[in-house]
Amino acid sequence: xxxxxxxxxxxxxxxxxxxxxxxxxxxxxxxxxxxxxxxxxxxxxxxxxxxxxxxxxxxxxxxxxxxxxxxxxxxxxxxxxxxxxxxxxxxxxxxxxxxxxxxxxxxxxxxxxxxxxxxxxxxxxxxxxxxxxxxxxxxxxxxxxxxxxxxxxxxxxxxxxxxxxxxxxxxxxxxxxxxxxxxxxxxxxxxxxxx
Numbered sequence: 565x566x567x568x569x570x571x572x573x574x575x576x577x578x579x580x581x582x583x584x585x586x587x588x589x590x591x592x593x594x595x596x597x598x599x600x601x602x603x604x605x606x607x608x609x610x611x612x613x614x615x616x617x618x619x620x621x622x623x624x625x626x627x628x629x630x631x632x633x634x635x636x637x638x639x640x641x642x643x644x645x646x647x648x649x650x651x652x653x654x655x656x657x658x659x660x661x662x663x664x665x666x667x668x669x670x671x672x673x674x675x676x677x678x679x680x681x682x683x684x685x686x687x688x689x690x691x692x693x694x695x696x697x698x699x700x701x702x703x704x705x706x707x708x709x710x711x712x713x714x715x716x717x718x719x720x721x722x723x724x725x726x727x728x729x730x731x732x733x734x735x736x737x738x739x740x741x742x743x744x745x746x747x748x749x750x751x752x753x754x755x756x757x758x759x
Contacts, residue, residue, distance in 0.1 A: 589638065589645070589664065594628035600733060601636055612710045613732055623722065626651060626658040630675040641729040642666055646696065648751040651720040661755040665693060672755045685755075692754055699747040700725070708734045708744075723748055 718738030
């Protein structure tokens, strides 16, 4: 009789609890998958929103190692995602900052090789998200060319977005575009301030 009462009380207590979803993005097994659409050798060398095989393999391996999801093949048109990935020089690692919005829920995450992976927090201030949207609009992100020059030293800055069923990325080596840097740093700041 006591076990029945305990189970009933436990059921009452837990039925009011809501499970907090850590991400709106489906779990994707990333091993041996590309994180960016593949650029074919016969196409233009700087084809927008596609990445050459060697860079794609390198970036994909790093993003997979920190369990980041693949964004370009998402199917949820109600989901908005911004991700800023910073790849350090000479295999010094990667940090990815991701902001997701679905309905009124805004989730933040930070993943890194040298740190704690996939820390999720909820952004309570919609104004912060709206300020990011303004930065993205000011940057004219959706019209930016995906590629720039590559170098042997320095950092790779990759800004991606999936919004309304559309995907775009901008990859810059040691960027000098102030507005691009400012936008990426805003994503980093929003994610780190909630750690």
